[in-house]
Amino acid sequence: MTQSREIRLKSRPDGLPSAANFEVATVDVAAPGAGEVLVRNTWMSVDPYMRGRMTDRASYVPPFALGEALQGGALGEVVASNAEGFAPGDLVSSFFGWRESFVAPAAALEKLARAANVPDQAYLGVLGMPGHTAYAGLLEIGQPKAGETVFVSGGAGAVGSVVAQIAKIKGCTVVATAGTDAKCDWLRARGVDHAINYRTCGDLLGAVRAAVPKGIDIYFDNVGGEHLEVAIEVARPYARFAECGMISGYNAAEMTGPRNIIQVVGKSLRIRGFIVSEFAALRPQFLADMTGWIADGRIKWEETVLDGVEKAPDAFIGLFSGGNTGKMLVKL
Amino acid sequence: MTQSREIRLKSRPDGLPSAANFEVATVDVAAPGAGEVLVRNTWMSVDPYMRGRMTDRASYVPPFALGEALQGGALGEVVASNAEGFAPGDLVSSFFGWRESFVAPAAALEKLARAANVPDQAYLGVLGMPGHTAYAGLLEIGQPKAGETVFVSGGAGAVGSVVAQIAKIKGCTVVATAGTDAKCDWLRARGVDHAINYRTCGDLLGAVRAAVPKGIDIYFDNVGGEHLEVAIEVARPYARFAECGMISGYNAAEMTGPRNIIQVVGKSLRIRGFIVSEFAALRPQFLADMTGWIADGRIKWEETVLDGVEKAPDAFIGLFSGGNTGKMLVKL
CATH class of the missing domain: 3.40.50.720 (NAD(P)-binding Rossmann-like Domain)
Incomplete structure (x- = not known):
């Protein structure tokens, strides 16, 4: 049985979010069932748009539920797979961020090719x-x-x-x-x-x-x-x-x-x-152009990295005071 | 020599325009020179956008000048012509509104075909x-x-x-x-x-x-x-x-x-x-559709008409209190 720490929304922020709006919990993650994959997250993203989901109102994505783990873009490594096409060691992206490990159906994951000239976490930033x-x-x-x-x-x-x-x-x-x-x-x-x-x-x-x-x-x-x-x-x-x-x-x-x-x-x-x-169909063209520009040195980027899932609230809150240069990331 | 009354901008409105911002003047209108046409206006338009031109600031049209006749859409009848293609009695539209008569180069006029089922002034409203x-x-x-x-x-x-x-x-x-x-x-x-x-x-x-x-x-x-x-x-x-x-x-x-x-x-x-x-090129299609819809009774309209060029300021000011139902016009 794998254990995973996760960050839950404890209360809805009124104005600027604070640490008190979040809590860390530890959960057991079961072995993957048929068609499922166990993933250990290596990187998670915090993004300004997540603030909208912390408020209880209708929007283009439903609000986060109180007492449940937050969600967001994440990269991880397959630990165990019960699904065709996924093997231990594969790099995958998902929206099961704000947690260390999880089990999900294969359809909720995207397998990524590790690029030669960029670190994995670029898939949460310039390539994401x-x-x-x-x-x-x-x-x-x-x-x-x-x-x-x-x-x-x-x-x-x-x-x-x-x-x-x-x-x-x-x-x-x-x-x-x-x-x-x-x-x-x-x-x-x-x-x-x-x-x-x-x-x-x-x-x-x-x-x-x-x-x-x-x-x-x-x-x-x-x-x-x-x-x-x-x-x-x-x-x-x-x-x-x-x-x-x-x-x-x-x-x-x-x-x-x-x-x-x-x-x-x-x-x-x-x-x-x-x-x-709305522009999902552009993704192949975007990836082709962007990897080319990165290889040519025409696109560069900065990262601000905090370590450990428990730092995710600080990373998120830091977005609103401009604490990041470039992409704000949490390394898990 | 023809005499023409015209409405001039006497002072720039501060807030809602008032009668004091306008003055009536009488000018002599010379006979048309080569390539020119003498027109007696029969209808003139007042439109909300004219308010913007009464303020001295850069915009998509230059501001009206103080002490000069205002301008705007108008319909008139050719009285005398020194230009090919225009003859006395022709219906023309121009932007020389806010005045009774004027002389202008033929290029500044558009000759209109009188439509069978609509009055002339519709060219300042539904057809204009x-x-x-x-x-x-x-x-x-x-x-x-x-x-x-x-x-x-x-x-x-x-x-x-x-x-x-x-x-x-x-x-x-x-x-x-x-x-x-x-x-x-x-x-x-x-x-x-x-x-x-x-x-x-x-x-x-x-x-x-x-x-x-x-x-x-x-x-x-x-x-x-x-x-x-x-x-x-x-x-x-x-x-x-x-x-x-x-x-x-x-x-x-x-x-x-x-x-x-x-x-x-x-x-x-x-x-x-x-x-x-921006959509000037649509005009033929607009006129074709609109005359069809009018003939079919699918488009109807109302007019609010004031008589005499001296009433043009009242007509214009009335736009801001909703004094018009449908098109606000001045009959000259």
Whole structure:
């Protein structure tokens, strides 16, 4: 019998989540039945979207249940298999994160080929959901053309850092925001034309205007709030907005909307929210492009890693204070 | 020498325009030179978008100049012509509204065929810019499919009333708002499924939810403000928003944005502002469809008519209190 520690949602956060909203429990994991696989997780992901599932309301995914283990993207190694096509040692991805080991039907797992030039955990970052989100949102919704200007908020995050680099690959001028000077330096080293520390710039609208006086053609939004208002203000006619997330509002009791929303009409703006699952069919093309760009050194990434499943709440909470550069991960 | 009265912008409105912002002047109109035409206007249009041009700021059309005649859509009759293709008695449309007579190069005029079953002034309404706006915004941006639900604000206005009726022609359920019971009755008589008097319903969100509990697939926005917030709240996943106008904000010093904008992400909403000129190429198809629907009795319209160019400011100001049912016109 295998034992597994898991993180459960103890209470629903009111505002910013705290350690008290989570609890660690140890459970017994049975041997895999027919068609099932026993997996030991090696890496798990924490992502801003999980905050939405901690609130009890209807959304595109159901809320997490109180007293049950949280879920999320994870990578693991097959320990025992009772299912065709899976053998001990195989690398698999699943949505059974926030736990050390689990048994699941083979259909709930995806077997991954270990890539030569990337560590496994890249499948939770540049080669996983965040990378796919960046790729699909920028290319499908943003439709960038060489010479255009792309504004990305949360530019040093798991999604934003990939958006910024793909935009450079596509020949765009890129202005990105991040919350520390070190993150801005990283962005500049990656070729980003204008990196703005939104915490210290004083006047975000002024800083973006000064960086790109002619305005922006594409806004890739991870932040919402003031960033969205600034993007509307500097948008050129027919600008495309890929609304990927609004982390500034995830813990807010009440948000304010962009006061300049009326400009959507006069500038013929196109604002489109999306969930990466809408673009699932792009995955082979995404993986082919991304592995090529990684091999060519055109896409690089940072990771922030915490050790041990018991650190998963800290890792998750850290997302909201910008504690991560690049992808926030928990090594199990 | 012909004399013409014209309405000039005397001062820029601060908030709701008032009569004091306008002045009547009489000018001499010279005989047409080579390639020019003398036109006596018979009808002129006032439209909400003109409010934007009364403020001194960059937009998709330049602001009106102080001390000069206002401009806008107008119909007139050729009085004298020095240009090939135009003869006295011809019906022409132009953007030289807010004046009784004018001389212009032939290229600034469009000669119109008088339609058998519609009065001339329909070219300023259902067959003109407002009709074209409704047609293009609903069909191109909204992409309505039979069985879907369409929400239109300002449903009894020049644009909204056409949107509501085309949506019915396309087999949609339609919920529309208007500001008087009489306007709501008119909408119901035109087949609109749910007409809501937004001034008296008390709780607009509750009223729309009660009318269409399963939510909306398309929102055609003429109003903005609370209406937009309600539309976001009741939008189904992947709903399309055709942002045509936000009259509730045109006279406001500061607007508030939709506080629930974050739902754009989770519901994958598509919010797209537009100006009818983007869809200029649709005009022949629009005219063919619309004249057919009018002949079949499937599109009807109302007009609110004021007499004399000196009444143009009153007509324009009346748009913001909902003084019009259907198209607001001035007969010259």
